[in-house]
Amino acid sequence: MTGVYSLLPEGRHSLLAPLGGGEDIDGYLAAGGYAPLAAPDRLLDRIAATGLRGRGGAGFPAAVKLRAVRDAPPGPRVVVANGEEGEPGSVKGRWLLRHRPHVVLDGLRLAAAMTGAERGFVYLSDDRAEQAVRQALTESAPEVRIDVVRTQHTYVAGEESAVVRAVDGGPALPTAKPPRPFESGVGGAPTLVANVETLARVAVMYSRPDEADSVAGAHLVTLSGAGPAGAALAEVPAGTHLKVLADLCGHGTATAVVLGGMFGGLYGEGWTDLPLDHDRLKEAGGALGCGALHFLRPEDCPVGVAAEATAYLAAQSARQCGVCVSGTGALAATLAAAARGEAGHDSVDKLRRWSQQLPGRGACGLLDAAARIVGSLLAHFPDRVDAHRRSGCPACEGAAPENGRRFTVPVP
Ligand code: SF4
Incomplete structure (x- = not known):
């Protein structure tokens, strides 16, 4: 059983709301969703000012990727919402696409406007996510043409060069780099491949500019561990201590944690002092990755x-x-x-x-x-x-x- 929680301060917008319910297009529009974007560069500057990092795993600054595609030589550009999460311990991408497809599509069309892209794709492997996205596309009319691309659910299918290869009709397997997708991506065009959480945060930052800093700093995390204690999908403020997260899902007696899905390694004594922060986890020899944390019980080896x-x-x-x-x-x-x-x-x-x-x-x-x-x-x-x-x-x-x-x- 996986619980869904927001630990954000009262009154802050949570990507996990509406909890358990579908996203209503009328409510989304009434809350400022899909608002026309008159000044794309201003939004891009705001994203840069907040320091928003991509949520797929590498934690690369989102504004740098957006600008790299925007500033590419003249020609077509492409944006891709990457909803394929290969880490088995991460569920945030599928949850967002199933329950909040509009906020992801809104972020995708904003990314298209900021980069000058005329073509967008939603890349996913989950049946329910696909249904929700297709339904959402019938309810909204993004300025950019958006297609859905299905892929297999494998560890490497969400890697950005694998995404490009699959959208182009090939196997969802990584390629050697360079070139990176922002240089030569889908159909050879400069391409932004952005995690669905990143795009959702862009959409909320645009509709709620007064919350931009806290939106950029918050994280969706998937928490798990073996045994009778639970798993959780949570949205938490930057810097939340891992002990708080372990307590949230009933793993407060954990003796170690696997960080970042499987990408950030195993951390033993002292893990309770670690905060959820890219730089601090890196200094500690780990990595936040996609934000999945797996706790080890005392009896786990x-x-x-x-x-x-x-x-x-x-x-x-x-x-x-x-x-x-x-x-x-x-x-x-x-x-x-x-x-x-x-x-x-x-x-x-x-x-x-x-x-x-x-x-x-x-x-x-x-x-x-x-x-x-x-x-x-x-x-x-x-x-x-x-x-x-x-x-x-x-x-x-x-x-x-x-x-x-x-x-x-x-x-x-
Ligand atoms: S074979 Fe190469 S591309 Fe495939 S998973 Fe290993 S490192 Fe990645």
């Missing part, structure tokens, strides 16, 4: 959890880059052996070396995620890893399925 995450990532490799196929395979196999208490004497040295050498060598972030999981496990739980090598671990026996079930959260 961090070695087993890391082994499951690495096995899942190895299974999700698009098998395009040799270094990813061999790298994720070696990380997963060695860690699985370690979890079973069967790793050789040099296994820890190998894992440490690979976790340092592999990041940045694949065409997408999957290999980086696997390496970060392993590196952070060795940094935060060296004693647990060592104990497995000596005597194995009852909690890990029979573990390490590749389906990522532990991390999968149902969409509320």
Whole structure:
């Protein structure tokens, strides 16, 4: 069961409202939605001033991406609302598309106006999200032509170069960069690929300019953990401590957290002091990524959890880059052996070396995620890893399925 919560101050607009209900077009218009945009550059400047960062995972400044497409050489431009969230522990994109399609479409048409795009796409893999978006398109008349593109639900399908490839009719697999989509994207045109949460925040910033700073700072987070405690989708102010988030979903006794879906690694002692903040999490060696947090109970074994995450990532490799196929395979196999208490004497040295050498060598972030999981496990739980090598671990026996079930959260 996944709960839906807003921790924003009273009176602030929440992307999670209306809770549990559909988005009513009349109410959306009455609240200032789809208002004409007379001065696109002024809105872009406002976005830049707030420091809004993209919510797909990399946390890149939204205004920089918008300006890169706007300032490209003359010619057609394209904008894409990316609603495909490959992280199994994230549900925010599907929730937004299912329940608030208008705020996403509004953000998309504003992005088109700011970049000069005449063509837009909504990219998704979820049936209910597709129905909601198609219905919303019949209720509104955005100035830009918007089409829906279906994709598969895989870990890499939402990576921005995979998005471009799929919208162009190819497989949803990443490509080598450069060029980046803002240089050459859909049909070769400069393309903005923006996460649906980013676009929703743009729409709210435009209709509620007095709230722009708090809208830009707030985050949608998906919270989960194994066992009887719950999962949650929450909207929270910037800087909210992770302990508050763990308490919210009943995981207040957690001993560790997997950050950023699987992208931000594993964090042990001291996790309760971490705030939800891109820069602070980066300083701490982690990453906020897509805003998904998975908490570990005292009885969960961090070695087993890391082994499951690495096995899942190895299974999700698009098998395009040799270094990813061999790298994720070696990380997963060695860690699985370690979890079973069967790793050789040099296994820890190998894992440490690979976790340092592999990041940045694949065409997408999957290999980086696997390496970060392993590196952070060795940094935060060296004693647990060592104990497995000596005597194995009852909690890990029979573990390490590749389906990522532990991390999968149902969409509320
Ligand atoms: S790094 Fe791995 S998942 Fe990413 S494109 Fe290369 S093979 Fe595919």
